Amino acid sequence: MAFYSRVSGSVGMITLQNPPVNALSAAVRQGIVDAMHRALSEPEVKSVVICGQNGKFCGGADIGEFGAKMTGPPLVPMVHLIEAASKPVVAAIEGIALGGGLELALSCHYRIAHSKARLGFPEVALGLLPGAGGTQRLPRLIGVPASLDLITTGRQVTAAEARQLGIVDEVTDLNAVDAAVKFAQSVADKSLDARRISTYPCPRPPDLDTIFERAMQQVRRSARGAIAPGTCVQAVHAAVTLPYAKGMERERELFSVLFNSGQARALQYYFFAQRAVSRWSTASGARWDTSKPRPVHKAAVIGLGTMGRGITVSLAQAGFSVVAVETQEKQLSEAKQAVSGMLERGAKRRGVPLAHDKIKYSCSVQAVADVDLVIEAVFEDMALKKTIFQQLSAICKPGALLCTNTSGLDIDELASQTQSPELVVGMHFFAPAHVMQLLEVVYGPRSSPEAVATAMQMGKKMGKVSVAVGNCRGFVGNRMLKLYLEQAFFLLEEGATPEQVDQVLEEFGFPMGVFKVSDLSGLDIGWKVRKADGLVSPAFTGTSARIRGGSRYSPLGDLLCEQGRFGQKTGKGWYQYDKPGGRVAKPDPWLFGFLEDYRAQHGLVARRIDHQEVLERCLYPLINEGFQILQDGIAAGPEDIDVIYVLGYGWPRHRGGPMFYASQVGLDKVVERLEHYQQIHPDVPGLQPCRLLRKLAAISNPAIHKWREVIQKPRSQL
Numbered sequence: 001m002a003f004y005s006r007v008s009g010s011v012g013m014i015t016l017q018n019p020p021v022n023a024l025s026a027a028v029r030q031g032i033v034d035a036m037h038r039a040l041s042e043p044e045v046k047s048v049v050i051c052g053q054n055g056k057f058c059g060g061a062d063i064g065e066f067g068a069k070m071t072g073p074p075l076v077p078m079v080h081l082i083e084a085a086s087k088p089v090v091a092a093i094e095g096i097a098l099g100g101g102l103e104l105a106l107s108c109h110y111r112i113a114h115s116k117a118r119l120g121f122p123e124v125a126l127g128l129l130p131g132a133g134g135t136q137r138l139p140r141l142i143g144v145p146a147s148l149d150l151i152t153t154g155r156q157v158t159a160a161e162a163r164q165l166g167i168v169d170e171v172t173d174l175n176a177v178d179a180a181v182k183f184a185q186s187v188a189d190k191s192l193d194a195r196r197i198s199t200y201p202c203p204r205p206p207d208l209d210t211i212f213e214r215a216m217q218q219v220r221r222s223a224r225g226a227i228a229p230g231t232c233v234q235a236v237h238a239a240v241t242l243p244y245a246k247g248m249e250r251e252r253e254l255f256s257v258l259f260n261s262g263q264a265r266a267l268q269y270y271f272f273a274q275r276a277v278s279r280w281s282t283a284s285g286a287r288w289d290t291s292k293p294r295p296v297h298k299a300a301v302i303g304l305g306t307m308g309r310g311i312t313v314s315l316a317q318a319g320f321s322v323v324a325v326e327t328q329e330k331q332l333s334e335a336k337q338a339v340s341g342m343l344e345r346g347a348k349r350r351g352v353p354l355a356h357d358k359i360k361y362s363c364s365v366q367a368v369a370d371v372d373l374v375i376e377a378v379f380e381d382m383a384l385k386k387t388i389f390q391q392l393s394a395i396c397k398p399g400a401l402l403c404t405n406t407s408g409l410d411i412d413e414l415a416s417q418t419q420s421p422e423l424v425v426g427m428h429f430f431a432p433a434h435v436m437q438l439l440e441v442v443y444g445p446r447s448s449p450e451a452v453a454t455a456m457q458m459g460k461k462m463g464k465v466s467v468a469v470g471n472c473r474g475f476v477g478n479r480m481l482k483l484y485l486e487q488a489f490f491l492l493e494e495g496a497t498p499e500q501v502d503q504v505l506e507e508f509g510f511p512m513g514v515f516k517v518s519d520l521s522g523l524d525i526g527w528k529v530r531k532a533d534g535l536v537s538p539a540f541t542g543t544s545a546r547i548r549g550g551s552r553y554s555p556l557g558d559l560l561c562e563q564g565r566f567g568q569k570t571g572k573g574w575y576q577y578d579k580p581g582g583r584v585a586k587p588d589p590w591l592f593g594f595l596e597d598y599r600a601q602h603g604l605v606a607r608r609i610d611h612q613e614v615l616e617r618c619l620y621p622l623i624n625e626g627f628q629i630l631q632d633g634i635a636a637g638p639e640d641i642d643v644i645y646v647l648g649y650g651w652p653r654h655r656g657g658p659m660f661y662a663s664q665v666g667l668d669k670v671v672e673r674l675e676h677y678q679q680i681h682p683d684v685p686g687l688q689p690c691r692l693l694r695k696l697a698a699i700s701n702p703a704i705h706k707w708r709e710v711i712q713k714p715r716s717q718l
């Protein structure tokens with residue numbers, strides 16, 4: 001709701017009251033309209049201030065209302081009522097003025113902001129455009145180039161930048177509401193003729209066409225198939241080319257296209273999914289709201305390879321004291337140099353003080369004796385990790401959390417090396433660890449709720465989105481990825497090329513196709529794991545070359561590694577590069593010949609594979625594995641899987657994540673296509689739709705937020 005009061009005798013005050021962010025729900029809009037009428041009708045009131053309760057002006061339209069039938073007064077007439085008011089209206093902006101909140105402020109005649117406030121139009125990230133006059137008023141106020149920047153990127157600006165751009169009239173370090181009241185009194189008798197932004201002419205820079213062409217090119221490059229950014233450009237174009245009323249009509253049309261699109265639904269689902277994962281629960285019933293994290297002040301990182309260095313940087317930047325351990329002097333000094341460089345670049349980019357003095361380097365694992373938490377980040381070698389966990393268990397102080405950055409090994413096997421298995425969890429970072437936002441927090445059957453809560457909170461402090469997942473081979477992300485990679489290899493065996501597969505996946509919205517990613521991360525990594533799993537051996541020849549454990553297997557990746565083709569680092573992989581370390585992937589004629597020989601050797605006949613098959617074969621088995629993961633209780637809900645895929649694996653956010661995508665495609669259709677491919681490839685178990693997927697498909701595709709009701713929870717293990 002919105003609360004009306006009178007202050008200093010002559011100022012009508014409208015306070016938005018809708019915690020936590022004063023979103024413009026139906027009740028708030030109704031409250032604003034009622035309060036405005038009251039302020040305008042009271043003769044003693046000479047001016048009006050609009051502010052938000054609890055130091056937050058307004059977080060915009062209530063996103064939770066988007067799926068439901070619209071009730072209450074619409075936003076557009078509401079902002080017109082404010083702008084047309086005969087008494088000056090001043091917005092007192094504290095905390096945030098975002099989306100519809102900023103549109104509300106732009107309909108006021110004056111804006112006073114607190115110096116810590118942030119302003120912006122984040123709608124594009126929800127698949128929308130500012131639909132309450134934002135695309136028409138902002139260009140009239142601050143010009144076209146700055147408006148295009150803010151509206152197409154969703155970038156939020158500080159109060160100081162907003163002042164510089166001309167969005168706000170005054171910035172104060174003091175109480176912004178008090179300042180707005182004083183200001184409102186001072187302008188009570190002033191004419192409002194020059195204060196209604198909708199009446200301003202929109203500035204027309206001479207190079208207007210070039211500005212819009214460039215803006216369109218820019219959004220096409222960065223949007224990867226998302227439609228909102230380009231539509232935002234079109235709406236701003238209307239502000240320059242049409243009178244205000246016509247521009248508003250155009251804004252409404254374009255808004256409606258976006259609002260009804262699958263992309264907007266996906267992005268809004270994702271908005272809530274990313275927040276939902278912090279309310280974690282485990283298969284055994286431990287929960288975020290009943291588990292207390294332990295205090296962590298000092299942490300250690302064991303192993304300063306690429307991952308360990310990134311984790312060290314992340315910890316130091318988050319303000320933790322860090323002990324960084326590498327056994328050899330030479331590697332330690334190389335790591336120290338690399339970490340210093342990363343910290344310097346980070347400090348420069350973020351405008352924050354350097355965090356060098358937070359880190360102590362040591363060649364001795366004994367240096368971790370007094371830390372509260374250790375993150376082991378050595379090679380994916382179970383024997384080595386076991387030894388380290390035995391050492392840590394003996395050296396660390398009682399109560400210290402022992403974490404591993406393994407990307408898929410058994411957490412419980414490591415826990416069993418320690419005296420306190422309940423204090424062992426996985427903290428699976430994604431490379432580069434100081435950049436990537438995702439953290440999989442992996443709990444084993446013996447991890448205590450307190451240990452999970454501590455790792456989740458550590459992730460948050462490091463600026464990560466942490467997702468709690470159960471212990472299984474590959475956890476959530478890599479377990480599903482295995483199916484995706486497998487199908488990509490099979491497609492090559494059957495006649496596709498890496499370029500074809502990658503193109504289909506990039507058109508879908510992945511920043512890079514599967515083969516380009518494989519070249520980037522290094523083919524040797526998977527090869528080592530497969531060797532350790534006993535999947536690579538000269539014994540597999542002839543008819544057994546393409547079978548493991550009775551199922552189809554493609555040795556293509558292994559064969560490339562045997563040729564020394566590890567990807568970008570060796571200048572050759574699925575593609576060729578101009579030099580080792582080169583970045584630009586070019587098709588490699590050698591590979592085509594190699595694939596032809598391989599097919600001939602194994603009696604495979606290449607066929608034409610169309611776009612639909614590439615997409616379905618790569619995505620549906622991955623999705624099916626996601627359902628299996630839900631069925632097994634490894635992930636608590638589809639949101640967890642979707643957040644992992646969007647933040648860790650480049651799944652296009654405007655498609656919501658694999659589970660949301662499946663719900664949009666239709667679960668019955670996913671089942672039908674999997675069955676179709678399974679008939680053709682009966683030796684591929686990943687194509688067999690799992691029980692939960694079949695069950696959900698059979699109850700006519702329930703909305704994704706209903707899936708949890710159908711998922712049966714496994715029995716408690718804690």
Ligand SMILES: CCCCCC/C=C/CC(=O)SCCNC(=O)CCNC(=O)[C@H](O)C(C)(C)COP(=O)(O)OP(=O)(O)OC[C@H]1O[C@@H](n2cnc3c(N)ncnc32)[C@H](O)[C@@H]1OP(=O)(O)O
Pocket residue numbers: 020021023059060061062063064066070075096098099100101122123126128129130131132272275276
């Ligand atoms: C038919 C409708 C026609 C409408 C026409 C006009 C269209 C207008 C378009 C809009 O205004 S769209 C909304 C634009 N605003 C945003 O996108 C803001 C989104 N929110 C944020 O960026 C952040 O939440 C925040 C406001 C910066 C606060 O961040 P913080 O890290 O402090 O907290 P969170 O955990 O993110 O959020 C707390 C809590 O609040 C919920 N929430 C936030 N914003 C909204 C919102 N606009 N509507 C509804 N709920 C919101 C969020 O989900 C969290 O809830 P939880 O239950 O605690 O997880």
